Amino acid sequence: MTDLRTVHVPLGDRAYDILIGPDLIAGAGAEIARRLPGKRCAVITDANVAALHLGPLMDGLAKAGINAAPLVLAPGEKTKRFEDLVAVCDHVLEARLERGDAVLALGGGVIGDLSGFAAGIVRRGMRFIQMPTSLLAQVDSSVGGKTGINTRHGKNLVGVFHQPDLVLADTRALDTLSEREFRAGYAEVAKYGLIDRPDFFAWLESNWRAVFAGGRQRVEAIAASCQAKADVVVADERETGPRALLNLGHTFGHALEAATGYDSARLVHGEGVAIGMVLAYRFSARMNLASPDDAERVEQHLRGVGLPTRLSDIDGGLPPTDILMKHIAQDKKVSRGALTFILTRGVGRAFIAADVPPAEVFNFLEEERIP
Ligand SMILES: NC(=O)c1ccc[n+]([C@@H]2O[C@H](COP(=O)([O-])OP(=O)(O)OC[C@H]3O[C@@H](n4cnc5c(N)ncnc54)[C@H](O)[C@@H]3O)[C@@H](O)[C@H]2O)c1
Ligand SMILES: [Zn+2]
Numbered sequence: 001m002t003d004l005r006t007v008h009v010p011l012g013d014r015a016y017d018i019l020i021g022p023d024l025i026a027g028a029g030a031e032i033a034r035r036l037p038g039k040r041c042a043v044i045t046d047a048n049v050a051a052l053h054l055g056p057l058m059d060g061l062a063k064a065g066i067n068a069a070p071l072v073l074a075p076g077e078k079t080k081r082f083e084d085l086v087a088v089c090d091h092v093l094e095a096r097l098e099r100g101d102a103v104l105a106l107g108g109g110v111i112g113d114l115s116g117f118a119a120g121i122v123r124r125g126m127r128f129i130q131m132p133t134s135l136l137a138q139v140d141s142s143v144g145g146k147t148g149i150n151t152r153h154g155k156n157l158v159g160v161f162h163q164p165d166l167v168l169a170d171t172r173a174l175d176t177l178s179e180r181e182f183r184a185g186y187a188e189v190a191k192y193g194l195i196d197r198p199d200f201f202a203w204l205e206s207n208w209r210a211v212f213a214g215g216r217q218r219v220e221a222i223a224a225s226c227q228a229k230a231d232v233v234v235a236d237e238r239e240t241g242p243r244a245l246l247n248l249g250h251t252f253g254h255a256l257e258a259a260t261g262y263d264s265a266r267l268v269h270g271e272g273v274a275i276g277m278v279l280a281y282r283f284s285a286r287m288n289l290a291s292p293d294d295a296e297r298v299e300q301h302l303r304g305v306g307l308p309t310r311l312s313d314i315d316g317g318l319p320p321t322d323i324l325m326k327h328i329a330q331d332k333k334v335s336r337g338a339l340t341f342i343l344t345r346g347v348g349r350a351f352i353a354a355d356v357p358p359a360e361v362f363n364f365l366e367e368e369r370i371p
Pocket of ligand 1: 141142146155
């Protein structure tokens, strides 16, 4: 494995490695046997991923002498329910796993969030291995220890912080991901450049085609993203401060996801984030915080890779602006009337703005609706 990269997440007694490279699914058995003591695990995955990647994983685990009990769930966000949490917990207990054994998540962020939550609570905390198979999961959700499920009150409202013991990101597994899902995950890759790594953003502007094609640049981009996320997580593991910067583009993005009824045919998360980041730059320019050239540069790159960047790019129209504002206020970054947004002074210069007047946002969105 020549292209293998390792990012270490130094969190004291919860420290772990993220391995990034091709063929880590087939090689997982050997890697796990070398690093972790347990000889048993539960593998949680979804039907799409199981059809493509479960076989090679199970073969590799068996060869390494690891006994694995697979559980295949329905794909999609609707699998992050209490019922699914119960199913995963029961599966782990039925497999008679003990604390030193591991729960292994093979899939996108849905499987990772759900399995990580189960691993965090069964037997008061079991070992947890993330094997992210979507780009979003490889650069974002598998790193940092946030786990959880959705309830009828909203997304990700019930969960625990539970860091993985190991993350294995097989970059070749992304070859089977749809182009649209890959692009959506790429929005989060670009986000790390836009937050505080201008050199990385410039590198992406020159290398994004190679990142999409696979190979060494893909490994590089994912490793740089994991490093960026790890740095933020180490500085603020439980999001009491700077971890909020990771929400760049997300207040607008979440509002757009809500306004389109979380209908993935219309908008997937990363697409909402792409539009949200462009809105954050355009709003920052409107507030004379950043230059319009930077907003233009960000939009040009995201549009160039094929992501939506404007409200008018969303098929089927949007509800009136006052409804969008309600969704923005419902997003958790609100305190006493003023809105907290991640704004920017330029590429790689994002900051937390805790005092954004709602009326300014309203007027801005009214203007933005005009195509
Ligand atoms: N914990 C965190 O810090 C964090 C951060 C960001 C997002 N999330 C969560 O992550 C979830 C979204 O993750 P996602 O975008 O990976 O969604 P997902 O898990 O639903 O995966 C997207 C789709 O791609 C399919 N898929 C995954 N890997 C594949 C592969 N290699 N080949 C073919 N198909 C594949 C899945 O079956 C699914 O249909 C959301 O629930 C979100 O809340 C969590
Ligand atoms: Zn996101």
